[in-house]
Amino acid sequence: MTLDIFKEKGTPLDKQLFTWRELVQAPTSKLDDDAFTRVRIILMNGLESEALRFSHATARMMNGDMRLPLAQIRRVEQHQQTMVNWLLPADLSPLETTIGFEQVAIEVTASVALREPDAYLAQVYRFGLLEDFDHLYRFSALMDRVMGADANNIVQNYSDIMPGRPTIVEHRAPEDNLRDHYISATADPLSKLHAITITASENQTHDYYMTIGPMFADPIARQLYAEIASIEEQHVTQYESLIDPNESPLEQWLLHEAMEVYNYLGCAQYETNPRIKEIWERFVDYELGHLHMVMELFKTIENRDPAEILPQTLPEPIDYQSHRQFVRETLNAEVDLRAAGTQFTHKDDEADRAPLSIAYREQMNSEGSPSEIVAAGYQWTPGTELTEEKSAFAKGASA
Amino acid sequence: MKSTAAKQVLTGNRTGMQTSPELAEELIEGAASATPSSEGGPQDIADYRGEYIAEGFPIGSMPMMPASEEGEADEEEVGMSVFLDKLSERLAFERTGTRLYEALLNKCETLGEQTPGPTLEDIEHIGQEELEHFLMLNRAVTEIGGDPTVQSPCADVAGVMSLGIMQVLTDPRSSMAQCLQAMLTAELTDNAGWELLIKLADNLGYDDLKTEFESALANEEEHLLNVRNWLSECVMDSAQV
Numbered sequence: 028m029t030l031d032i033f034k035e036k037g038t039p040l041d042k043q044l045f046t047w048r049e050l051v052q053a054p055t056s057k058l059d060d061d062a063f064t065r066v067r068i069i070l071m072n073g074l075e076s077e078a079l080r081f082s083h084a085t086a087r088m089m090n091g092d093m094r095l096p097l098a099q100i101r102r103v104e105q106h107q108q109t110m111v112n113w114l115l116p117a118d119l120s121p122l123e124t125t126i127g128f129e130q131v132a133i134e135v136t137a138s139v140a141l142r143e144p145d146a147y148l149a150q151v152y153r154f155g156l157l158e159d160f161d162h163l164y165r166f167s168a169l170m171d172r173v174m175g176a177d178a179n180n181i182v183q184n185y186s187d188i189m190p191g192r193p194t195i196v197e198h199r200a201p202e203d204n205l206r207d208h209y210i211s212a213t214a215d216p217l218s219k220l221h222a223i224t225i226t227a228s229e230n231q232t233h234d235y236y237m238t239i240g241p242m243f244a245d246p247i248a249r250q251l252y253a254e255i256a257s258i259e260e261q262h263v264t265q266y267e268s269l270i271d272p273n274e275s276p277l278e279q280w281l282l283h284e285a286m287e288v289y290n291y292l293g294c295a296q297y298e299t300n301p302r303i304k305e306i307w308e309r310f311v312d313y314e315l316g317h318l319h320m321v322m323e324l325f326k327t328i329e330n331r332d333p334a335e336i337l338p339q340t341l342p343e344p345i346d347y348q349s350h351r352q353f354v355r356e357t358l359n360a361e362v363d364l365r366a367a368g369t370q371f372t373h374k375d376d377e378a379d380r381a382p383l384s385i386a387y388r389e390q391m392n393s394e395g396s397p398s399e400i401v402a403a404g405y406q407w408t409p410g411t412e413l414t415e416e417k418s419a420f421a422k423g424a425s426a
Numbered sequence: 427m428k429s430t431a432a433k434q435v436l437t438g439n440r441t442g443m444q445t446s447p448e449l450a451e452e453l454i455e456g457a458a459s460a461t462p463s464s465e466g467g468p469q470d471i472a473d474y475r476g477e478y479i480a481e482g483f484p485i486g487s488m489p490m491m492p493a494s495e496e497g498e499a500d501e502e503e504v505g506m507s508v509f510l511d512k513l514s515e516r517l518a519f520e521r522t523g524t525r526l527y528e529a530l531l532n533k534c535e536t537l538g539e540q541t542p543g544p545t546l547e548d549i550e551h552i553g554q555e556e557l558e559h560f561l562m563l564n565r566a567v568t569e570i571g572g573d574p575t576v577q578s579p580c581a582d583v584a585g586v587m588s589l590g591i592m593q594v595l596t597d598p599r600s601s602m603a604q605c606l607q608a609m610l611t612a613e614l615t616d617n618a619g620w621e622l623l624i625k626l627a628d629n630l631g632y633d634d635l636k637t638e639f640e641s642a643l644a645n646e647e648e649h650l651l652n653v654r655n656w657l658s659e660c661v662m663d664s665a666q667v
Contacts, residue, residue: 053483056483056486059486117586172525174589244597409575410574411521413561418524420524420528
């Protein structure tokens with residue numbers, strides 16, 4: 028992308044204004060809009076949620092100089108998140124939204140894994156990808172078997188619905204969820220943008236599942252959300268551990284704002300709905316405004332040049348298209364990988380190299396595995412498995 | 427810490443004003459002494475909602491049909507589009523209906539057959555017919571050139587409406603009578619849905635489908651009658667009248 032983030036100043040903060048009516052626009056259409064429009068909405072909601080989370084955490088640990096600018100920018104980010112998230116329509120049920128979240132985790136993480144310049148970080152993304160890929164399959168089984176609906180009407184044929192690394196074996200001890208972080212001084216800027224993006228996305232997924240899980244009446248649905256929310260928390264632990272903790276809070280803030288410019292720009296570039304594209308373009312300018320405000324703080328408070336941290340122009344954006352082939356190849360090659368400390372190992376070596384995870388997993392699964400129960404014998408079929416007469420009411424079934 | 431709540435104690439329903447008359451009186455007094463911050467009434471909500479309605483964004487549309495030579499949909503295409511939309515709605519309803527009766531069967535198997543109330547065989551019978559209707563509609567949509575996997579706008583709306591029914595049926599705490607009440611809502615809607623579909627098939631000249639739909643409606647009328655009777659008997663029995 029040719030946008031020069033040092034020259035383009037964007038919209039000044041005092042011109043970033045909203046009304047309630049403007050925040051709550053007509054939503055997108057679940058049926059007519061492209062699945063990747065929904066993917067972008069869910070992703071950007073996650074990134075704005077991260078902007079608030081990071082800003083609050085920082086404000087609680089910083090001195091007086093930072094608290095006001097954090098609060099000022101946070102006010103706008105709050106409303107950006109609202110405008111973005113409220114684009115989801117009311118007929119998109121919590122379970123359908125969940126399918127959308129998992130599609131984000133698959134297609135966005137696949138793009139990140141492909142573009143990531145650091146081999147170890149790319150491996151981490153591929154590792155997480157195969158777990159979220161499995162979640163899509165488990166939630167699709169729930170949708171077919173409990174709600175009587177087809178998850179493919181959400182993913183629109185772009186993403187495969189089949190088992191990945193089985194959720195039942197994704198449960199790990201904390202010792203096996205941390206990863207080695209990049210080294211800020213030498214890491215490619217894209218690696219930094221990737222790490223914040225995926226951490227943000229997974230964190231919002233976790234929070235969403237924790238909110239909606241109890242809204243389901245069915246006990247297996249409640250258990251499945253409990254189980255997969257637990258994996259999403261592990262994913263947040265994994266991805267946030269990639270970020271160099273030696274970066275100062277202001278440096279991380281600068282990277283957060285750059286990450287938002289980068290992602291809104293990518294959304295604008297790919298968006299097929301003109302009304303939504305206008306929102307992405309508007310928020311590119313808003314984020315540039317935030318970025319420049321933080322650049323100034325970086326200069327005055329830390330006496331450092333933002334150019335030490337940020338690239339002149341932004342890297343190629345996330346690729347909003349189906350990564351079916353890449354995902355299948357990754358599945359074939361790496362489904363049997365398990366985590367051992369900060370590294371990965373074959374499942375045959377897990378007992379020796381990650382005994383704490385085995386013990387923890389056995390405890391959690393000792394009264395049954397929701398993800399196995401919900402998808403017992405499940406094979407996605409166009410429409411529903413009922414077309415294959417897989418029901419208690421099928422001829423010859425013993426009800 | 428030693429658990430002090432080994433057994434759940436049922437304390438009775440705590441909702442309603444009479445649960446705590448003294449607190450209720452204070453509550454009423456407080457609310458009556460306050461002044462609303464704005465004038466107007468419930469109509470203000472309607473006016474605001476009206477602004478969004480006037481924008482004219484639909485829930486969704488049917489998949490693109492091949493355009494006629496003139497470039498505009500002719501009467502036949504318009505009729506077909508509406509027919510496919512309503513077929514998709516019934517298909518979604520019967521598919522969900524099969525899952526609803528699976529949940530009801532599950533409830534009955536667990537609690538045991540109750541008198542009055544449906545037997546396991548009764549529920550299996552209805553469930554099998556719901557599945558047959560779904561499969562018949564799947565074939566019908568395919569035969570007239572549609573895609574049975576499409577979620578049409580009416581199917582989507584039907585899905586939204588069914589969510590509450592599913593929540594009641596899959597809730598382990600709901601009683602058989604509460605489940606039957608939810609199923610009555612489904613069956614009333616289902617009967618009306620089949621009646622409308624028969625009329626539409628008739629007006630569009632799909633005589634063979636009309637005959638198949640009439641057969642399905644005859645089943646559904648029986649489902650409705652039975653669910654209504656089971657519910658009535660359960661309620662009368664619990665009221666001991």
